[in-house]
Amino acid sequence: MELQLTKLCTLEGSTGRVWFLCWSPDGTHIATCGEDRLVHFWTDKKDGKWSEVWKEEKHTGSVRRVDWSPNGDKVASCSFDKGTILYNVHIETDPYGFTVSEEVDLLSGHEAEVKGCAFNKDGKLIATCSRDRLAMVWDIDQGIECLGILQGHQQDIKGLTWHPSYESILCTYSYDNRILFWLDPRVLLNGQPQFDEMGCYEQDWKVVEALEGHTSTVWDARFEPKRQKKEDDDGTKPIYGDSFQPRLVSASSDSSIIVWTRPDDAHPYAVGQTIPFPPSEPVYSADWQSTASDSMIIAAVSGDNAIRLFREDPTTHKFSKVVELLNAHNDEINCVRFSPTDPTIFATASDDGTAVLWKITSQ
């Protein structure tokens, strides 16, 4: 079955590079951010068009990433101004209604540009990472508290993502070519706050796995979403021990994406498949989505302005290229993210100043 890409809509209105985008959990809105120091909010007008509904101008530097909390009520943006801003957002039932409340919180602990931010599953934690080589975890539920300062990368940390089933695992990726998995020390006491009886030390977040396979900067890493079918999510096990071992796809300046697999609890993640790209083209972003036939699709974007789709073979579980759209944008593409509600739709953000929505169709 041949797949094809159709451009649905171009989001125009940013000046300068669009660094990143994220979807609202209900799939009705997209936030984009970029060199114009703004966070733009766009909404689906249901007539095939998306339009800008809100603009936030609180940053004083290039805005590197945005993330939308899983319950939809918060958006975070992080910037080269060293700060991360949390916005309370409200999506009205009226499809065009959208507000960002004035109550915003600013997180400003990093010493250098903040490169990434990510909410955890229940939206009570947010993690940030920076060129200062640190990641920080913040409890933002009823007041702000710093929960951890994660020290271990040797270079700029480009981004982070939370493990979908082990909620106490945070994954970071870096200019030092590595992907690290960190364990929240609080789970060591069954999720209860740790009382340091001795009063002399507190547990740090520890690296539990280091994924080494890329030979240059890792720009993006995404866990595979749970498949719609055969999932047995009892959600009770907070640490390793869950039966679901999601694969991870990572995009790197070494002109490849790697699909990492973890067969079971006893084995660490290992390279499952390396998918090469044209030499000297950095891959900036990748994301995946399950299809109706229950095989996975990976979309990846790179410095050659192209979008490529890879489909999983249901028996060998290897991915092979099924779509290559050259010149999808007029400049490098920084980000690709699937819609959370429609597995056939994804969006890309580019240095050409636009974000574009795409639809996968089969012939």
Add this chain to the structure above:
Amino acid sequence: MISLSSLSVSDYIAPSQNCVIPVQKEEVVKVSLNDCLACSGCVTSAESVLISEQGIDELDALLKENFSKSLETKQIFVASIEPQVATSFAALYNLPLTQAYFFISGFLHKTLGFDYVLDSAVAQCLSVQALISEVESRLDPILSSPNPPDQTSLSKLPLLSGTCPGFVCYLEKVHPTLIPHLLHAPSVQHMQGVLVKYFFAPILSTVQNIPPTIPLQKRIYHVAFSPCYDRKIESLRWAKTAPIIGTEFPVVDSVLTLKELLTLFERHHIVLSDPQTFQNPPFPLSPCDHAFGLSCILTPESVFPSYPAPSGGYAESVERHLVERVTAGTVNAMNQGQFEQSIQKRWASKVTKSQTNNALEFSYENPSLPMPVTTAAVFGFRHLQTMIQKLKAAQRQSSSALQSYMFVDLEACPSACLGGGGLPSAVVNEKAVVENLQSVQQSYSPIFADKQTPLVSIPTDIAASLPFGEETSVLDALQHVCFFFFVSNWMSTVSSSVPSCLFVISS
């Protein structure tokens, strides 16, 4: 010196991102401590830079060179052991605190050839007292008013200790709007440096009748043994921005950590892991040098004059002093036991949701007071981050729960200086050592606490020419003997709002 503005830096920058300095030239640039202080890039420099400039190799070379110098030009080597170094050493090898001091002192004297080894006890007391008087003076409008403080007074709260170089450097570079909260009172290391160069040196030169060809301050090479690498930066800042007119020398010439001290033992083939080493020491043990009263670990029964708290007991001392002050007129005289009980010690729930000894508050509540007297001791970069977020939110929204704290002792390491990066990891990680640490600390005793100034003794012949006797308070002595400029300068900075005399931002 170029440093990149954060707004102009692209995400795709190619050169090494360890430091912003190497981007200016293609060849390898040697980064010095001064570069690190002047640059607005990373906050603290790489440990390798610190170690290469103030390290044991440098000390070895100086000691060797000194051996061949003539009597007139020989340097006088003075070591100051900070309490957390001796405490950690005692915990590591399961010794009483005094024995740890005696062992280190013996090694420095007999094996390395130091002329004087001091224990920083008087500096510890003076640092606490300086901080107390600065807090009192800055809070005077609140403390002397019968009414609850207005928003302007509250916005200055809490005052934050400026004795941790890691915290102060971080605040200056990353959160300069919070600098007005910082106190200027010197740390133990700085206070000890001043005592060595401005009190000890002149008296020593009189006593030993040393010809003044070279000022004795310059002949003294003062090494501080510290729990922390950032103290190396602190010592350098003093040298760069000395508050005393005409000063050309640092008050601390080199800072070595306990880790480096342990390497020195190793280099001299002293095996500390062997219990025999402590039963039959390879060198004679030695008390600390009296130094006209600057040290107190002089006999095996000596106690260290501090609260049994990891940072020196700043929060406890300030709390006691402020409570004494506000209750003086309103509450009938309490006996000591009642006084102790009236101060509540609890976990600082305004800082963290988890109960921890790294965030404690001390509070005295009395309905007749306009506001409760509350101080806090908050240790570790994680809680420090939370504090900073809340303080910055208070600046934006003009109020914060933290404004109920009058003073917070904020230190960058968990367990304050007893969790310092210059201590072996066992001190913070191994349960047995941590347990030892607790019991060693219990041997401290706040003998001078916050009210009594320690006494120093002045040799009879010098005392005869001074307006006081042979036993006198160290502050009086400093002020009269040799220290007038420093004391007056220090007192005046206390009430001003400019950044600390110790930590002036270089522009």
